[in-house]
Amino acid sequence: MLYDDPRLVALYDVLNPFASDTAFYLALAESAEHVVDLGCGTGLLACELAKRGHRVTGIDPSPQMLRVARARPEGDKVTWIEGDASALPFVGMADLLVMTGHVAQIFLDDAALLATLKAARRAIRPGGAIAFESRNPAARAWENWTRERSLSCVEAPDGRTVEVWQELHAQPDPSTTGHAAFTTYYRFTSAPEDTLSATSELRFRTLDALAGLLTDAGFARIDWSGDWDRAPVDETSRELIAVAR
Incomplete structure (x- = not known):
């Protein structure tokens, strides 16, 4: 769903507040200088990262979401781009690239997700990582x-x-x-x-399906968690959280 109705955009932060997933990505970014938030939405995570001293680029296809993001405290410290992964070659090398809010699941065919993962791989400097989550089917x-x-x-x-x-x-x-x-x-x-x-x-993709796409995109190591407390994945896990390098 593309949030382009201002009334829905106004509700987005009410329905998606700062929570354990936000804390997970903030902790993951502690040592990163440049963080790219692909699918940044209203910029909650991006602005919090900027507040903590990171250089941040936020990318989202919705101009309404970006309007809210720019108006946030610390919003003037973030580079905002209206677009998708095709903008990655122009933002500079990232230490960490994140796709939060189950963004990975909006890619309905594997070719589209693979193309995005390949673009992310090219945008991440050696030693950097991509991180995202997908609901466990x-x-x-x-x-x-x-x-x-x-x-x-x-x-x-x-x-x-x-x-x-x-x-x-x-x-x-x-x-x-x-x-x-x-x-x-x-x-x-x-x-x-x-x-x-x-x-x-x-x-919805299984862990094996996501791992195969990440490997095909050029990521050599993948660390998996089943929830925001970094618990290992098992049959009860709600999430499939990948941190790949």
């Missing part, structure tokens, strides 16, 4: 993408209460790789007729 996250299981209420920046839920349309085979399609609904309770919706499609 064995955890079957899509089973919770129903109104009954996913419904939550949040407060929008303008003070209005918003009900948010997902409805699944298609699910993947957890033993292989496949697509999940779902719609997220945003219902403003003060005006029930004012309900927004956005349909998304995500690709």
Whole structure:
């Protein structure tokens, strides 16, 4: 889903606050001079990295997301680029390149993800790393993408209460790789007729599938974690978190 509706962009940080994944990437970046945040969204991580003294480049295809990112505290210290991995040759060599927020799953075909990983490999200096996460298909996250299981209420920046839920349309085979399609609904309770919706499609890949793509892209070593506490991957892991060099 490309966040280009200003009302959805305004809700993005409410639904995706600073959390354990943010802390994981900040710790990973401690020794990095230049960090590239590919798919930076509203810039929460990028601006926090800049605050901590890193040189940061944030890249995202959504001008609305970048508008919010530029207005953040420390936003003037980040180089913002509207685009995708095709911009990487122009940003300078990175010590760390991150793709957070399950960005890797928006690449529905392997060729597209592989092309992005290859571009990242060329943009990372020797000794540097790429890091990203993808939902573990064995955890079957899509089973919770129903109104009954996913419904939550949040407060929008303008003070209005918003009900948010997902409805699944298609699910993947957890033993292989496949697509999940779902719609997220945003219902403003003060005006029930004012309900927004956005349909998304995500690709779920197994650890072996992701490892194969990283290897094909030229990464020789991959460290895997199954959660943000760096626990090893097992059958209960919600995430497949890769740090590859």
